[in-house]
Amino acid sequence: MKSKTEPSLDAPWALGEKKYNLILKALDNRRVEKIVEFGSGTSTVRLAQDYPRAEIVSFEHDRKFQQETTNLLKRFKVSNVCIHYRPLKVACFFPRLFLTYSLQENMLPRNLDFSLIDGPVERQTLRGREAVLYLIFPFLRVGALIALDDYHRKSEQAVVRNWLATYKNGLGVIQEYEDLVILEKTAHQLPTRFPGVSVLKDNWSITGILAIRTFHREKRKLNGTLNKWIRK
Numbered sequence: 191m192k193s194k195t196e197p198s199l200d201a202p203w204a205l206g207e208k209k210y211n212l213i214l215k216a217l218d219n220r221r222v223e224k225i226v227e228f229g230s231g232t233s234t235v236r237l238a239q240d241y242p243r244a245e246i247v248s249f250e251h252d253r254k255f256q257q258e259t260t261n262l263l264k265r266f267k268v269s270n271v272c273i274h275y276r277p278l279k280v281a282c283f284f285p286r287l288f289l290t291y292s293l294q295e296n297m298l299p300r301n302l303d304f305s306l307i308d309g310p311v312e313r314q315t316l317r318g319r320e321a322v323l324y325l326i327f328p329f330l331r332v333g334a335l336i337a338l339d340d341y342h343r344k345s346e347q348a349v350v351r352n353w354l355a356t357y358k359n360g361l362g363v364i365q366e367y368e369d370l371v372i373l374e375k376t377a378h379q380l381p382t383r384f385p386g387v388s389v390l391k392d393n394w395s396i397t398g399i400l401a402i403r404t405f406h407r408e409k410r411k412l413n414g415t416l417n418k419w420i421r422k
């Protein structure tokens with residue numbers, strides 16, 4: 191606990207105070223009235239406390255953590271947040287596949303000023319963090335900031351490369367830290383469908399790994415069921 195009035199971000203799985211302060215610094219002197227967050231937790235409470243007039247929407251793929259964050263919001267008497275439970279589903283942005291939050295457009299406020307992308311959890315997804323930008327890009331205003339956590343990972347560095355290739359004229363990196371990156375939407379742009387061989391190779395290799403893992407998991411389940419039947 192940071193204090194009786196603010197939960198600490200220096201806890202396992204949370205963003206961390208240092209990175210959070212870098213984000214606040216980047217947002218200083220900018221309009222912050224609408225925020226969307228992916229991956230709820232302590233950061234949800236802190237954003238709501240620091241931007242009490244903002245409309246905040248947070249997406250969470252795990253019911254348990256949706257409830258935990260809801261309890262945290264109640265404990266700190268914060269009410270300007272809506273947490274949506276959205277399980278992960280396969281999404282196709284032709285010709286690429288992703289496993290990401292199943293968003294509905296009516297859950298997203300228009301003219302978003304800021305997005306914190308800190309979910310889904312890497313091992314449960316297929317470039318889920320990459321896909322959320324494709325989902326929300328039309329809802330971000332020009333000048334909006336996007337913060338992506340865990341930039342020390344090769345996967346998040348690939349995400350940023352893929353984003354920049356997809357929105358060549360609409361996106362730029364404004365701050366790059368070891369484990370956090372902050373980008374700015376610079377123009378409205380439709381996504382480039384064929385952003386280059388390296389982007390497609392990156393996506394298809396990961397899709398292949400996920401398909402093989404899913405196949406083996408389902409095979410194990412089927413074998414288990416068959417064995418039970420045979421023993422009966």
Ligand SMILES: C[S@@+](CC[C@H](N)C(=O)[O-])C[C@H]1O[C@@H](n2cnc3c(N)ncnc32)[C@H](O)[C@@H]1O
Pocket residue numbers: 199202203204205206228229230231232233234250251252255308309310311
């Ligand atoms: C990196 S966490 C999000 C943290 C949040 N943005 C924060 O800074 O407080 C990404 C996801 O991990 C899951 N998660 C959160 N706390 C967890 C915990 N203690 N153990 C396992 N998973 C957790 C939730 O599903 C969450 O959406």
